[in-house]
Amino acid sequence: MRFREYSSRNYEHNEERIGASRRPPHMRQEPFRDYLLIHASSPNANGEDGATSLDSDLKKELKEPSDLELVWSISNNGRPCNHQSTRREKKSDDEKDMLARTIRRTGEKVKQVCCDLFLPIGYPHTVAGGYLEYQCYDSIQGLCSYLRGVVSTGAVLMAAGVGDAEATAMSAAMTWAIRDGLGMIGGLLFSYVASPYFDAHVKEFRLLADILNDVGLTLDMALPVLMTWEFPWLCSFLSPYLVLTSVSTLCKVACGISAGATKGNITDHFSIAGNRADVNAKESTQETLVSLIGMGLGVCLTKFLHSLEELSEVRKDTSTCTNYQNGEEQNETCQNFNQQRNIMTVETLSWTIFLLLTFVHVWANYVGVQRLRLRTLNRERATVALRKLAEECGRWILTHKEESKSDPSGSQESEMNELAQKCINTLPSPEHVSESLWGSIIGMFYEGNIRLGIRVKDLVRMSSTKSHGHKMASKWSQEQWDILRDEFHSERYMIAIDTTTFGIRKRNLQPTISVMMRIGATEHDEFKAFLHAHIVMWCMEQEFAKTTNEISWKQLHMIAIHRSRNIVNHFFSGEANNPHFLINVLAHKGWDVSRLYLGFSQWKCDWDFGHVRED
Structure with missing residues (x-):
């Protein structure tokens, strides 16, 4: 049985023609108000369709589309269906689909831009297998190196005399100049000895480069501690700071020589479509992205360590210890004890972060190099x-x-x-x-x-x-x-x-x-x-x-x-x-x-x- 409902100002007349028994089940308890329910399934006395005979009477009243407020359709099981709500739901679904398509297209465009920016043209068909995997491990170890450099820089500056009233700018400048000079001389000697082996041992020197970098950064991190040691075998005119920083610089220079020498061979290995320049350029963009991420994380890490140090200073100034003597409570400051305890806390945390990053760095570098399948x-x-x-x-x-x-x-x-x-x-x-x-x-x-x-x-x-x-x-x-x-x-x-x-x-x-x-x-x-x-x-x-x-x-x-x-x-x-x-x-x-x-x-x-x- 099907019912159609129209808006009408003549409800009473139509109510008598339809009868209460023809109402939908959900409308039998309340009056129709301005709704007119027309039975469209059974013929009238003249043999005409009920809906047809009534439609002619209502056409005069339904002159404007706005007069049609609500149309009800009763299915065979008697459940009403709101067509206006259905249209609203359909419109809402269309809007959701359009929004989903927009988001999907935007995501695809962003993905395409990222691929064009960081991956070689025609990837993965223009590079050797394992390219993306190796670059991921290389990015991880590069990020760890950047963060460890941020952590160790504070130790280097502290050992150089930053914050020390007795240190002079001239002495620090002379020390840094001598350190760089000794590192360059050591780099020349390293290149003379190792250059015949670079082409034959690409993976080995790539791994050695990062190990040398780890040694150099570890020496930088340990400078404040090693400065307090005595080295009787050193000459009187050589300071421990100069020797240690020179060794650290030598390790970093050797790392740069080894990494630069092996980078060309690794690039040649991946560029199988004659796109060596493109592969090299995309590797540079990847390194730039890693440096930017490392810079942001390094700033956050530095602020965290600095806030922790300031908190330690506040605790050092305000903390007291209580001694009980002869039943009387006496308060006296425990600055020395708290200062040592708080400094050790900051140093311990810094060393923990540094060693954890070093472990991840060595692991990522070893796994990445081991996955290389050179031809x-x-x-x-x-x-x-x-x-x-x-x-x-x-x-x-x-x-x-x-x-x-x-x-x-x-x-x-x-x-x-x-x-x-x-x-x-x-x-x-x-x-x-x-x-x-x-x-x-x-x-x-x-x-x-x-x-x-x-x-x-x-x-x-x-x-x-x-x-x-x-x-x-x-x-x-x-x-x-x-x-x-x-x-x-x-x-x-x-x-x-x-x-x-x-x-x-x-x-x-x-x-x-x-x-x-x-x-x-x-x-x-x-x-x-x-x-x-x-x-x-x-x-x-x-x-x-x-x-x-x-x-x-x-x-x-x-x-x-x-x-x-x-x-x-x-x-x-x-x-x-x-x-x-x-x-x-x-x-x-x-x-x-x-x-x-x-x-x-x-x-x-x-x-x-x-x-x-x-x-």
């Missing part, structure tokens, strides 16, 4: 990437050991191709290689059992033994030298195997491999020698694990050097037609083989004449 090959990454390949080749050599004695020329071409294909399948991509940072740092100072790019005289010296006359005698005979020279006459490198003993009773044997490069050798020759040395080392380690007796030199030469050289030549021969050419395979995997940092020295030699010189 260049240094010694540690190349060792990890080629480890399974060297194991497969070494395992094949040892299983064909008897065959190699009778036929040292090598296996059939089909066997070699099958082995090469199996080895190539083990090569990982840069995303799956995570070298040990600590192992790489140790490798900077200790080469291990594989010495790359040594001189002939160094090989003779390291392999010499003391005779009964206490004179150094070389273990290398002329016959052995001739065999090596014949073996590598067509190569631009030479590999020599030596055995050394270690342990308390000198009964344990370990192999030592020395690699010498010929004059004119290229980076690809160094990479070939590097792979050859690791295959031979794996074979030797497996052989020495089975016996405690020294294996004859000829047997080592026959099994390891000759057999492995045939395999290595298969990986580096026929660049155009060889599908197993190792350089091309690594490039296809994503490695940057145009730059190799395998740790070879600059020494080259010509073993035909024994002449050694620096190339």
Whole structure:
């Protein structure tokens, strides 16, 4: 049953026609007032629709749209529905939807502006994987460095004499000038020593830079405490403040040199679309944002520490202690005790904040550097990437050991191709290689059992033994030298195997491999020698694990050097037609083989004449 209600000034007339029984349930108790309810579902006596007959009578009265106050529609279940309220609700919903769309569009525009301002154009397709993750960790450690600098600056100024009536501006200026000069000189020495290792150890020096910065800031923070110590080993004309601030400045200068040197390599790693300038510019904007945030937080932190110090001063002046003597209460000031207690409270809080920020700084820097997956090959990454390949080749050599004695020329071409294909399948991509940072740092100072790019005289010296006359005698005979020279006459490198003993009773044997490069050798020759040395080392380690007796030199030469050289030549021969050419395979995997940092020295030699010189 459907009902329509119109506004009317003739309510009484229509009330009789409709009848009270036709009213909606919610209107049966009260009069209609100015509302007219018309039954539109049943016909009248003339057979016309009730609504149609009444509409003609009401058209005269409903001349203006304003006369229509309310329209009621009764559904089959008798529940009324207010169309005007529905329109209001619909309008309200439309306004809410429009507001939501406006907020969403505004958010998208702000997001787009932030992306254009802080991220490279075309991100993430124009940068290497892990870019955003690394930048987040880098921003965290940068923010921690800024806040720690704010905390430590107060300690530096206090140690310099700020607030001390006896300190003079001239002495402070002289001290700062000498400090900066010594720091610059130390920075030059650091650059001279460390510059050959920057390209090969990008991640290591990036981590070292922040560690040096931590040391420098910690010295600044500890200056007020260290100034009270006595240093008898210092000269009389050197003040502890000058020495400590100079060391701190040296650490910061070394940090700047290391960070600046490694920044270029990291930028090259991420800019895979030739957008090095864009990546560098966006990194600068990110650093600016971090500096602004750090500035704001630093101001808040400084105000907090200053207010805490002022509160301590107020407590120091107003606090008293009470002593009871002979039953009488006596008040006396306890300024010294309260001063020491309050100062220790401020210093403890400052040190707590500083150490907490230092911990977060080291953690963020280590995790960020560890997540880097550089595409260049240094010694540690190349060792990890080629480890399974060297194991497969070494395992094949040892299983064909008897065959190699009778036929040292090598296996059939089909066997070699099958082995090469199996080895190539083990090569990982840069995303799956995570070298040990600590192992790489140790490798900077200790080469291990594989010495790359040594001189002939160094090989003779390291392999010499003391005779009964206490004179150094070389273990290398002329016959052995001739065999090596014949073996590598067509190569631009030479590999020599030596055995050394270690342990308390000198009964344990370990192999030592020395690699010498010929004059004119290229980076690809160094990479070939590097792979050859690791295959031979794996074979030797497996052989020495089975016996405690020294294996004859000829047997080592026959099994390891000759057999492995045939395999290595298969990986580096026929660049155009060889599908197993190792350089091309690594490039296809994503490695940057145009730059190799395998740790070879600059020494080259010509073993035909024994002449050694620096190339």
